Amino acid sequence: MARVGIYGATGYTGFELIKILARHPGVEIAFATARSAAGQRLSDIFPTMIDTPLVAVEAADLRAADLIFTCLPHGAPELIPLAQAALEAGKKVIDFSDIFRLSDPDDFARRRGKPHPAPELLSAAVYGLPELHREQIREARLVANTGCYPLTAILPLWPLEQAGLVADRTVIVDSKSGVSGAGRSLSLKTHFGETHETFSAYSVGRTHRHLGEMEQETGLHIIFSPHLLPVYRGILSTIYVTLRPGTTVEQARAAYAVYDGEPFVKLMPDGRLPELRHVQNTMYLAIGLQQVEEGRYIIVATVDNLLKGASGQAVQSMNLMLGMEETAGLL
Ligand SMILES: NC(=O)c1ccc[n+]([C@@H]2O[C@H](COP(=O)([O-])OP(=O)(O)OC[C@H]3O[C@@H](n4cnc5c(N)ncnc54)[C@H](OP(=O)(O)O)[C@@H]3O)[C@@H](O)[C@H]2O)c1
Incomplete structure (x- = not known):
């Protein structure tokens, strides 16, 4: 032992x-x-x-x-x-x-x-x-x-970048986290009265302290806006990325084959986006991918901030x- x-x-x-x-x-x-x-x-x-x-x-x-x-x-x-x-x-x-x-x-x-x-x-x-x-x-x-937020940006973006599919190197990551992400110590920001039945953004743009590790690991320039969600656990990140013109959904999805055999990373079936409840209390990071229009894709990634x-x-x-x-x- x-x-x-x-x-x-x-x-x-x-x-x-x-x-x-x-x-x-x-x-x-x-x-x-x-x-x-x-x-x-x-x-x-x-x-x-x-x-x-x-x-x-x-x-x-x-x-x-x-x-x-x-x-x-x-x-x-x-x-x-x-x-x-x-x-x-x-x-x-x-x-x-x-x-x-x-x-x-x-x-x-x-x-x-x-x-x-x-x-x-x-x-x-x-x-x-x-x-x-x-x-x-x-x-x-x-x-x-x-970091918990960075995980939801790095794991979805890295395969696309490795495959040479990312056309616009500025990527928008819009994240929402449950309040446990801020830890147990008392603070006004995470006080029940400040978080219950409301929803707020903080440290938006290029100011959050975890931006650096996202950029270090992906090699991309990231605009990151975190939000405080009135739930206890879980992060859902919505990522707006522009891929090379002509990239098909099949090509984009094929990039995630690098995670074949990974025990804790799951690409959702085509057309499905993950929800917080899919991953809360689990070790999974779930990724869903949708094409918006030519070259433009939205990725939704969810994770339990306290586990994976x-x-x-x-x-x-x-x-x-x-x-x-x-x-x-x-x-
Ligand atoms: N929460 C998340 O989702 C999450 C995700 C990824 C990474 N992290 C990172 O993980 C670390 C811990 O986060 P957490 O959310 O578990 O924090 P937390 O709930 O605030 O717990 C901190 C722990 O450290 C103790 N502690 C606080 N200040 C201390 C000090 N100066 N000396 C010795 N012990 C001290 C606390 O004891 P008392 O309760 O007695 O003060 C408590 O046991 C942080 O660096 C955080 O950034 C957190």
């Missing part, structure tokens, strides 16, 4: 991770950290058979784990020191935040307006998207788990990093 440590076990992604690990045949939990719930047991907080004590970050014994998951909010000051300490101790790391997702330090500095605090880790990190980087993930010691969009994706990478069956614990 491999032993894994979880930092931020009481958050939305941390809890999903624990639910998966509880039924995973090849791992056991070495430690789990919490901030406000430190000192309690996991089973005091959630209905789980995993009775691990929750400890503060400083009290976690790194030596007890072969691999750690850092499910801390982006910007948590502990993130980089934790990754550094774990790597120095010979452990493997899967980080859920966006701090290691851009591979080029100059790109990071340009997009964030300040240099990366540990640029050497950017070249060590592998972007945790098995469908594109499976072999690198197997060998990786640091994996930057994908976060914790399930991390376990898929963990399985690769530990030499286990890629789908272990996920089917």
